[in-house]
Amino acid sequence: MNKIDSLEDRFQSRIDKEEKIEARDWMPDGYRKTLIRQISQHGHSEIVGMLPEGNWITRAPSLKRKLALLAKVQDEAGHGLYLYSATETLGISREELLDQLHTGKAKYSSIFNYPTLSWADIGAIGWLVDGAAIMNQVALCRTSYGPYARAMVRICKEESFHQRQGFDILLTMCNGSVEQKEMVQDAVNRWWWPSLMMFGPNDSDSPHSAQSLKWKVKRLSNDELRQRFVDMTIPQAKILGIELPDPLLIYNETRGHYDFGEIDWEEFRQVVGGNGPCNKERMAARIKAHEEGSWIREAAVAYAEKKKNYEKASVA
Amino acid sequence: MEDQLKEFILMMADSSMILGQRLGEWCGHGPVLEQDIAITNIALDLIGEARNYYRYLADVEGINEDEYPMKRDVRKFRNVLLTEQPNGNWADTIMRQFIFDCYHYYHLEGMTESSDARLSAIAKKTIKESSYHLSFSGEWVIRLGDGTEESHQKMQAGLENMITYYDELFLPVQYEIFCRSKNICGDFNLIKKNASAKFNSVIHEATLTIPEMYHARKGGKSGLHSEHLGFILADMQFMQRAYPGLTW
Numbered sequence: 066m067n068k069i070d071s072l073e074d075r076f077q078s079r080i081d082k083e084e085k086i087e088a089r090d091w092m093p094d095g096y097r098k099t100l101i102r103q104i105s106q107h108g109h110s111e112i113v114g115m116l117p118e119g120n121w122i123t124r125a126p127s128l129k130r131k132l133a134l135l136a137k138v139q140d141e142a143g144h145g146l147y148l149y150s151a152t153e154t155l156g157i158s159r160e161e162l163l164d165q166l167h168t169g170k171a172k173y174s175s176i177f178n179y180p181t182l183s184w185a186d187i188g189a190i191g192w193l194v195d196g197a198a199i200m201n202q203v204a205l206c207r208t209s210y211g212p213y214a215r216a217m218v219r220i221c222k223e224e225s226f227h228q229r230q231g232f233d234i235l236l237t238m239c240n241g242s243v244e245q246k247e248m249v250q251d252a253v254n255r256w257w258w259p260s261l262m263m264f265g266p267n268d269s270d271s272p273h274s275a276q277s278l279k280w281k282v283k284r285l286s287n288d289e290l291r292q293r294f295v296d297m298t299i300p301q302a303k304i305l306g307i308e309l310p311d312p313l314l315i316y317n318e319t320r321g322h323y324d325f326g327e328i329d330w331e332e333f334r335q336v337v338g339g340n341g342p343c344n345k346e347r348m349a350a351r352i353k354a355h356e357e358g359s360w361i362r363e364a365a366v367a368y369a370e371k372k373k374n375y376e377k378a379s380v381a
Numbered sequence: 382m383e384d385q386l387k388e389f390i391l392m393m394a395d396s397s398m399i400l401g402q403r404l405g406e407w408c409g410h411g412p413v414l415e416q417d418i419a420i421t422n423i424a425l426d427l428i429g430e431a432r433n434y435y436r437y438l439a440d441v442e443g444i445n446e447d448e449y450p451m452k453r454d455v456r457k458f459r460n461v462l463l464t465e466q467p468n469g470n471w472a473d474t475i476m477r478q479f480i481f482d483c484y485h486y487y488h489l490e491g492m493t494e495s496s497d498a499r500l501s502a503i504a505k506k507t508i509k510e511s512s513y514h515l516s517f518s519g520e521w522v523i524r525l526g527d528g529t530e531e532s533h534q535k536m537q538a539g540l541e542n543m544i545t546y547y548d549e550l551f552l553p554v555q556y557e558i559f560c561r562s563k564n565i566c567g568d569f570n571l572i573k574k575n576a577s578a579k580f581n582s583v584i585h586e587a588t589l590t591i592p593e594m595y596h597a598r599k600g601g602k603s604g605l606h607s608e609h610l611g612f613i614l615a616d617m618q619f620m621q622r623a624y625p626g627l628t629w
Contacts, residue, residue, distance in 0.1 A: 112414070115408065115409035116409050119408045119409035119410075122405040122406075122408055123402060123405055123406060123613075123616040123617060124616055124617070124619045124620060125620070126451075126620035126621060126624075126629035127447045127451070127629050128428065128431075128432045128435070128446060128447055128450065130629055131405075131428060132425060132428055132429060132432070135405055135408060135421055135424055135425050135428070136425060138408050138409060138421070139408065139418055139421040139422065139425070142409075142414055142417050142418045142421070143418060145414060146414055146415070146418070149414075184620060184629065234629070237628060237629060238629065240628075241627050241628055241629075242624075242627055244624065244627075245624075245627060350409070350410065353410075354409075354410045354411065354412065355412075357412060357470065357471075358411070358412025358413055358471070360529070360531050360532055360535065361412045361413065361416075361471050361525070361532065362412070362413060363528070363529055363531075363532070364524060364525050364528025364529045364531070364532030365524055365528065367528045367529045367532075368523075368524040368525075368527055368528040371527060371528075
């Protein structure tokens with residue numbers, strides 16, 4: 066056995082014993098790369114995800130909803146920050162991460178390339194998109210990389226609050242006028258399938274899954290998580306009194322789970338590939354914010370430098 | 382409640398509401414993630430403060446708090462003109478914020494001693510937040526004013542854009558004079574003296590120059606606004622106007 070093998074074996078046996086891997090520990094290059102890809106993708110999703118909802122901050126229908134939405138979008142910025150920090154522990158800078166996002170090298174969740182067309186979309190995003198995200202994130206609280214797992218514990222607490230808030234928006238509307246209920250149904254029709262796509266390709270088509278499960282970076286497969294989400298969501302749809310847009314959604318007694326229809330994987334590939342309804346707008350908004358911020362970041366560095374000199378001068 | 386007091390409360394409420402609404406436009410578009418979070422925090426504080434004033438009026442008048450921000454038209458708004466000015470670039474936003482914070486902080490300080498118990502309670506709670514806003518915006522004015530050549534020029538331009546709206550803050554209108562006579566708010570001369578001292582010292586440290594001549598605009602406190610407010614309300618009131626009488 067050569068030395069590298071033994072390091073990898075020791076690493077794998079720590080993973081098998083459910084020990085957390087920390088930033089200074091030895092890890093295989095592939096593990097590091099997988100984590101950088103996954104955590105940064107997650108961070109970018111939080112940041113790009115601010116845009117479709119941020120869209121409705123100025124138009125929120127009441128003071129209560131406006132404050133809740135502002136706080137929610139701000140939480141997402143905070144999540145982006147924890148996740149970028151967790152990624153930085155793996156030896157990559159924030160600047161590099163943002164560059165990867167802006168050049169299209171790094172991906173973000175394709176769901177945020179869909180438009181928010183009515184106030185009900187804000188409810189639907191909270192209920193379905195945050196609901197799907199929680200499925201994934203609860204599992205990730207036990208991920209093998211310590212800084213990622215700890216970021217997830219914090220994020221999960223806030224996300225479940227967001228999900229309840231989204232559900233509350235929809236429930237209030239469903240108890241309102243016919244027009245409001247129609248608005249909810251329309252939003253759910255548009256967000257349901259993209260939410261199922263959030264879990265990624267079927268396990269049979271997921272290239273990184275097996276290794277990620279072995280390293281316990283992922284704890285459950287895409288299809289397992291998707292099934293949990295469907296099972297959790299159907300009773301909630303009944304409370305709202307709305308239809309989910311899938312005629313094949315039927316409880317399967319043998320499996321003890323709901324069966325559901327086939328996802329339109331061509332649509333998924335198109336949106337991931339940059340051809341979703343809002344891909345260009347989302348990226349343009351992020352790049353604009355970053356570029357227009359460059360003089361501010363430069364000034365902050367220049368001032369910090371000057372301030373050091375002022376302090377030195379005053380001591381002397 | 383006397384009309385004069387109601388107008389005064391609306392002036393406080395609308396100013397914080399409209400500025401909070403403007404800052405909300407930055408959310409998701411800030412120049413750095415940390416500053417995006419900070420500016421959203423200030424938006425949350427200001428809209429939260431406005432909500433406290435609207436609730437006070439709503440309790441007295443027996444209507445819903447949302448009636449005030451969502452149902453009145455431009456001429457009924459009492460916010461100072463400064464708060465409705467467009468965000469511009471980050472320098473404009475920071476300068477607008479700093480000028481507002483200088484005024485807001487010392488105004489609240491006076492109101493902590495208000496003869497009106499509810500306003501005094503709101504002021505005591507809000508002044509802690511306002512103190513943080515003032516140090517945040519003041520630090521940024523200095524950092525950008527004394528940063529690079531480019532940031533200095535942008536900050537100087539921001540000052541020249543916003544200084545036009547400075548004087549209105551400290552020029553009491555009739556309902557404020559009434560409220561002062563009842564010890565509902567603080568002494569205007571003292572507010573102006575303290576705010577100007579803070580303003581001048583930060584502007585000096587930031588190596589910026591206050592223009593010797595500028596045209597001071599006013600009218601917001603009496604409902605005579607710039608064209609900008611109509612567009613702000615078109616956004617803010619869209620849902621309540623398009624779907625009247627519903628609960629959200």
